[in-house]
Amino acid sequence: MEIIQIVGLGLLTTVLVLIIKEQKPMFAFLLITFTGITIFLFLLGKISSVIQVLEDLAIKANINMIFLKTILKIIGIAYIAEFGAQIVRDAGQESVAAKIELAGKVLIMVMAIPIVSVIIETVMKLLPA
Structure with a gap:
């Protein structure tokens, strides 16, 4: 069970720290x-399986792969x-952490524009003229 290894590593690190x-x-x-990097690298294989x-599923549902890839990039x-x-x-730099989070939110918004555009166009087509 991988979670036991991850928790064990986390507990060991906490004690050492x-x-x-x-x-x-x-x-x-x-x-x-x-x-943190070790845990992230450990999970890359799992993430890869989920993406696959x-x-x-997207191929079976006949969904445009551009949308799926954009959503996966947003999640990433x-x-x-x-x-x-x-x-x-963790290094005590709360203000820098807040800026990283802000940058992530802005990049997500930029990446989401094509999807939002398609949704708006679809809704506009459904509305009577």
Whole structure:
């Protein structure tokens, strides 16, 4: 069970960080960052499997792949922005974390414009003239 490994790594990291934080705060931060990246890399295979299933479903449902890829990019931006903001927040830089989150939200909005446009066009076609 992968979750036990992830939680175990998280608990071990927490204990180590609590031990070395007083003496070497930079090493504690690096340990936290390394652990976060390790967990993220561990999950990449799982994420890849989910994306493959979604692509297969989109093909079966005859959905334009551009829309699916855009939605997956939006989800990716959200996860990466959150991950980056959390690491920066762990370093005590709340204002920088807020800027990362803002940038993620703006990029998501920009990526969503084509999908929103198609939805509006579809609704306009359904309305009587």
